[in-house]
Amino acid sequence: MAVPKQHQSHSRTAKRRAQHGIAAPTGGGCPECGAPRLAHRVCSSCGTYGGRAVISPAKLDQ
Secondary structure, rough: OOOOOOOOOHHHHHHHHHHHHOOOOEEEEOOOOOOEEEEOOOOOOOOOOOOEEEEOOHHOOO
């Protein structure tokens, strides 16, 4: 069985774990209406995705 040859310091362990944090999802504005939305998702206010209408805004209210 493998055994570490030397003790790993708390500082070294913390430096490695510092990269494990979870970042908040980044979101931009819709290019059509400017409403905030997540990337790669249909805009919930105007129903567009990729510069074209995907769903009608009337269906979004339901």
